[in-house]
Amino acid sequence: MKVLVLNSGSSSIKYQLFRSDDWVAIASGQIGRIGEAEGDLKMEWIDADGQSQCSKDNRPIPAHQEGIDHIVDKLQEQGVLADVTELSAIGHRVVHGGPHFKHPVVVDDEVEAEIRSVIPLAPLHNPGHLAGIEVARKHFPSVPSVVVFDTAFHQTMPPVSYRYAIPEYLYTEHRIRRYGFHGTSHQYVSKRAAAMLDKPLAECNLITLHLGNGASAAAIRNGQCVDTSMGLTPLEGLVMGTRSGDIDPAVLIYLWKNLDLNAAAVSHLLNRQSGLLGICGVNDMREISHQAEEGNKRAQLAIDMTLHRLKKYIGAYYAELGEVDAIVFTGGIGENSVEIRHGACEGLKRLGIEMDEAANAERIPGERVVSTPDSEVKLLVIPTNEELEIAQQALATVS
Amino acid sequence: MKVLVLNSGSSSIKYQLFRSDDWVAIASGQIGRIGEAEGDLKMEWIDADGQSQCSKDNRPIPAHQEGIDHIVDKLQEQGVLADVTELSAIGHRVVHGGPHFKHPVVVDDEVEAEIRSVIPLAPLHNPGHLAGIEVARKHFPSVPSVVVFDTAFHQTMPPVSYRYAIPEYLYTEHRIRRYGFHGTSHQYVSKRAAAMLDKPLAECNLITLHLGNGASAAAIRNGQCVDTSMGLTPLEGLVMGTRSGDIDPAVLIYLWKNLDLNAAAVSHLLNRQSGLLGICGVNDMREISHQAEEGNKRAQLAIDMTLHRLKKYIGAYYAELGEVDAIVFTGGIGENSVEIRHGACEGLKRLGIEMDEAANAERIPGERVVSTPDSEVKLLVIPTNEELEIAQQALATVS
Ligand SMILES: Nc1ncnc2c1ncn2[C@@H]1O[C@H](COP(=O)(O)OP(=O)(O)O)[C@@H](O)[C@H]1O
Ligand SMILES: Nc1ncnc2c1ncn2[C@@H]1O[C@H](COP(=O)(O)OP(=O)(O)O)[C@@H](O)[C@H]1O
Known part of the structure; x- marks a missing residue:
C-alpha cells in the first residue's frame, strides 16, 4: 500500500x-x-x-x-x-x-x-x-x-510557556497564545534522537534546533514539547532568512507612529525584509558564509547575530529543562553548516557541551554524532523528513 | 559639600x-x-x-x-x-x-x-x-x-546584542536598536557584588536582575554590560507589573488588523494593561503572592510566568557568559520576595546554582548571600540605590 x-x-x-x-x-x-x-x-x-x-x-x-x-x-x-x-x-x-x-x-x-x-x-x-x-x-x-x-507536537506545552503576559481576554476570546510551528520536524528528529541515544523517547530531554529559511528551537522534556521559540505565528524567536524573530514589541509601535507604516507594511517588513536579509542584504546562509569569509562585515554580523540568538535559546531551554541529553541540529543550515553548529556550541563547556570539531567538520550526509565522547550533552545532526513523518502519522491515524 | x-x-x-x-x-x-x-x-x-x-x-x-x-x-x-x-x-x-x-x-x-x-x-x-x-x-x-x-551602562554591549534583525537602515537612519534601561541600578549592584565577592569588578561575570514594577536582566562580563533584556524601550524582556515583555511581534499586527486598535491603543495595552496585571488583574507582587497562597489560579499563573521568563533569561545569559560568578537580585521584588528568588533558581543545580533556602527565607534588610557555601554561582541580594549612584557619578564627573 x-x-x-x-x-x-x-x-x-x-x-x-x-x-x-x-x-x-x-x-x-x-x-x-x-x-x-x-x-x-x-x-x-x-x-x-x-x-x-x-x-x-x-x-x-x-x-x-x-x-x-x-x-x-x-x-x-x-x-x-x-x-x-x-x-x-x-x-x-x-x-x-x-x-x-x-x-x-x-x-x-x-x-x-x-x-x-x-x-x-x-x-x-x-x-x-x-x-x-x-x-x-x-x-x-x-x-x-x-x-x-505543524502546531500539534507543541500542544503539550504548559500554560507558562504558551501564554503571553497580556490581558487574559486576548487568550480566552481571541486565542492569542504561543502555538509553535515546525512541529512535525521537531517530532521526527526527537524520535530519531532517542533511537541514536538508545533510550526511550519518554526519558529523553532534548533541545531541537530546526534551522532552515524559517528556524525554530524546541525544548523537549521526557519526549514531550514543553517550549518552542515560534509563537502565535512563525515570526517569533530565532533570526531567520527574512524574519526578525525576537524584537522589542515597541519597535512596531515606533514604525507605525514615526514611519507611518500600516499593519500590512510592518508585517511585510518583519516577515519578508528582515532577518539575515535585513542585516546583510542576503538571506541564503551559504552565500552569507562565503561573503563573510571574504571579509564582508555585514555578512559576519548576520552570522554572529544568528549564533548569539541560538546560544541564548540553548541556554534558556537548558535552564528550563534542568538536564539535557542531547542538542539536535536539523534543517538546511543545521544539517549542513559546520560553522553555525560550531558557533552555537562554542564556550558552553560549563554546560557539559563539547563539540568534536573534526566530526563536526566532516561533510557527510545522514545522522551523526558531533560531540566528543566525554560531552555530557550529545550533539546530534539529524536530517529532517517532515513528509515521511506526515505519511507515517497519516497511516497510523487510519490504522 | x-x-x-x-x-x-x-x-x-x-x-x-x-x-x-x-x-x-x-x-x-x-x-x-x-x-x-x-x-x-x-x-x-x-x-x-x-x-x-x-x-x-x-x-x-x-x-x-x-x-x-x-x-x-x-x-x-x-x-x-x-x-x-x-x-x-x-x-x-x-x-x-x-x-x-x-x-x-x-x-x-x-x-x-x-x-x-x-x-x-x-x-x-x-x-x-x-x-x-x-x-x-x-x-x-x-x-x-x-x-x-539609564542607558549609559549598557553602551558597552556589542552589536550582536544591541542590533535587531531588521533592515539596516532602521538602525543607521532611525537609531532603532537595543538600548537597555535601569543601567544605574545594574551598575550600582555590580559594584556592590564585586565588593561582596572580594574580586575586582573587571574580573566579575554577573547576571543582575532588577525586579521592580519594571524589571530587567543584564549580563555582565568582566564588569561590563554585554546584554540586557530591555530594548529600544522598557517594554521588552521580563514579565513586569503592567508590561508584557517578550511577545511574538505578530501579536501587535494581529491586534491592529483584527481588533482595530491604533498605535496608541496597542502601546497602552502592552505597557499599561499587560504583564502581571494582564494575567491576573493585579500588578503588585505582594498582593499576587497573597492571592496565590489562597488558591487563586490566575495569581499562581502570573507568578509561574514571571519565574519561567526569569529562568529563561538566567539560562540565556549564562550561555552568553560561559561562566558566571554571581546572580544578583535587586528591586522591590528581587530584594523582598523569598518565593521569586527561590523559584528563579530552582532546578538549576546542573548550572552550579544552589540556593540556601534558610538564608533566602530570612527577612532581613541589607546586602546578603543566599547561596549555599558550595554553590559555584553565588546568589546575592543587594538593595539597589540609584540615587546614590547618580550622586556619586555626578560628583565624579565634576571633580
Ligand atoms: N552547506 C551549507 N552551508 C550553509 N548553509 C546551507 C548549506 N546548505 C544549505 N544551507 C542553508 O539552508 C537554508 C535553507 O534551509 P531549508 O531547510 O532548505 O529551508 P526551508 O526552511 O525553506 O525548508 C539556506 O539558508 C541555505 O543557505
Ligand atoms: N515583601 C515583598 N514580597 C513580594 N513583593 C514585594 C515585597 N515588597 C515589595 N514587593 C514588590 O516590589 C514591586 C515594586 O518594586 P519597586 O522596585 O519598588 O518598583 P519600581 O520599579 O516602581 O521602583 C511591587 O510589585 C511590590 O509588590
Whole structure:
C-alpha cells in the first residue's frame, strides 16, 4: 500500500508518494504558479528498474482541482501508482491547527470548519491547505484524508510557556497564545534522537534546533514539547532568512507612529525584509558564509547575530529543562553548516557541551554524532523528513 | 559639600540630597501633580539632632520652575542646605541617552539638544527630564548640572546584542536598536557584588536582575554590560507589573488588523494593561503572592510566568557568559520576595546554582548571600540605590 503526502499552498502543491512497507519515497514533485498563465510542473520518481527519473513541464493549471488531476495522472502514467485503491491514506500538511488539534485527524466537514476558523491566525497558509483538502476529498472519496498539523507536537506545552503576559481576554476570546510551528520536524528528529541515544523517547530531554529559511528551537522534556521559540505565528524567536524573530514589541509601535507604516507594511517588513536579509542584504546562509569569509562585515554580523540568538535559546531551554541529553541540529543550515553548529556550541563547556570539531567538520550526509565522547550533552545532526513523518502519522491515524 | 539628585517627570519631581563626605541621604522628597489645581508635596529629612522628620503639604505648583523653588526653600528652611554654594553638583536622572551618551556629562546647550533629539525614542520620559534640567540650570547657574543616563551602562554591549534583525537602515537612519534601561541600578549592584565577592569588578561575570514594577536582566562580563533584556524601550524582556515583555511581534499586527486598535491603543495595552496585571488583574507582587497562597489560579499563573521568563533569561545569559560568578537580585521584588528568588533558581543545580533556602527565607534588610557555601554561582541580594549612584557619578564627573 501507499501513502500520498500533500502540502498545498495558495498557488502551489508539493507532494510525495511513499511505499508504506519500507517507507521509500517513490515519487515526489511540485506544481507551482497555480492560477497563472503558465504553471510549473516537476516530478521525480523511481521507475520499475529502480532508476531515478525526472520530468519538467509548463502548462496552465487553473486551480487546485486541475493540480490534483495532474498529480494522479502523472503518478499513474509513470507506473508508480497503479490506481487510487492502492492509497491507504492521504496526509495533508496544515500549518495551523489552532488550540484544538493535538493530534492528526481524519478530515470530515467539522474538521474542515475548524481549520477554516483559524484562518485569522494563519492567513497566509490555511486557505491554501483547505483548497488542497477539499479537492482531495472530492477526488478520492474512498481514501481517508488525514491532516497533520505543524502546531500539534507543541500542544503539550504548559500554560507558562504558551501564554503571553497580556490581558487574559486576548487568550480566552481571541486565542492569542504561543502555538509553535515546525512541529512535525521537531517530532521526527526527537524520535530519531532517542533511537541514536538508545533510550526511550519518554526519558529523553532534548533541545531541537530546526534551522532552515524559517528556524525554530524546541525544548523537549521526557519526549514531550514543553517550549518552542515560534509563537502565535512563525515570526517569533530565532533570526531567520527574512524574519526578525525576537524584537522589542515597541519597535512596531515606533514604525507605525514615526514611519507611518500600516499593519500590512510592518508585517511585510518583519516577515519578508528582515532577518539575515535585513542585516546583510542576503538571506541564503551559504552565500552569507562565503561573503563573510571574504571579509564582508555585514555578512559576519548576520552570522554572529544568528549564533548569539541560538546560544541564548540553548541556554534558556537548558535552564528550563534542568538536564539535557542531547542538542539536535536539523534543517538546511543545521544539517549542513559546520560553522553555525560550531558557533552555537562554542564556550558552553560549563554546560557539559563539547563539540568534536573534526566530526563536526566532516561533510557527510545522514545522522551523526558531533560531540566528543566525554560531552555530557550529545550533539546530534539529524536530517529532517517532515513528509515521511506526515505519511507515517497519516497511516497510523487510519490504522 | 553636598549633591542634589533630581528625577523630573512630566508632572513630578523626585529629589534626594546627599552629604558627599559620608554619602548619607540627608533629605528626600517628592512633588507630585505639577500643573494641576493642587500639588502634592512631601519631604523627609534628618534634623540637626540626627532625628528623622517629615512633612506633607498640598498647594498648587504651576510648573517645574515653582517646583525647584519650593525644593530649595524647603531644604534651606529645614536647615539641611545652608545655601546653594554648598552644592558641588546636581545629578539629573535621564532615562534615554540614545546612542550618543556612554557616560554622565555636565549639561550644556549641546547636551540639552542631544537629549531633545532622542525624544522620539522616549516620548514619555525625556520631555519631563528636560523641563527639570532647564529650570535647574537657570536656578543654579553656578552649580554644574550632570546628566546620568539609564542607558549609559549598557553602551558597552556589542552589536550582536544591541542590533535587531531588521533592515539596516532602521538602525543607521532611525537609531532603532537595543538600548537597555535601569543601567544605574545594574551598575550600582555590580559594584556592590564585586565588593561582596572580594574580586575586582573587571574580573566579575554577573547576571543582575532588577525586579521592580519594571524589571530587567543584564549580563555582565568582566564588569561590563554585554546584554540586557530591555530594548529600544522598557517594554521588552521580563514579565513586569503592567508590561508584557517578550511577545511574538505578530501579536501587535494581529491586534491592529483584527481588533482595530491604533498605535496608541496597542502601546497602552502592552505597557499599561499587560504583564502581571494582564494575567491576573493585579500588578503588585505582594498582593499576587497573597492571592496565590489562597488558591487563586490566575495569581499562581502570573507568578509561574514571571519565574519561567526569569529562568529563561538566567539560562540565556549564562550561555552568553560561559561562566558566571554571581546572580544578583535587586528591586522591590528581587530584594523582598523569598518565593521569586527561590523559584528563579530552582532546578538549576546542573548550572552550579544552589540556593540556601534558610538564608533566602530570612527577612532581613541589607546586602546578603543566599547561596549555599558550595554553590559555584553565588546568589546575592543587594538593595539597589540609584540615587546614590547618580550622586556619586555626578560628583565624579565634576571633580
Ligand atoms: N552547506 C551549507 N552551508 C550553509 N548553509 C546551507 C548549506 N546548505 C544549505 N544551507 C542553508 O539552508 C537554508 C535553507 O534551509 P531549508 O531547510 O532548505 O529551508 P526551508 O526552511 O525553506 O525548508 C539556506 O539558508 C541555505 O543557505
Ligand atoms: N515583601 C515583598 N514580597 C513580594 N513583593 C514585594 C515585597 N515588597 C515589595 N514587593 C514588590 O516590589 C514591586 C515594586 O518594586 P519597586 O522596585 O519598588 O518598583 P519600581 O520599579 O516602581 O521602583 C511591587 O510589585 C511590590 O509588590
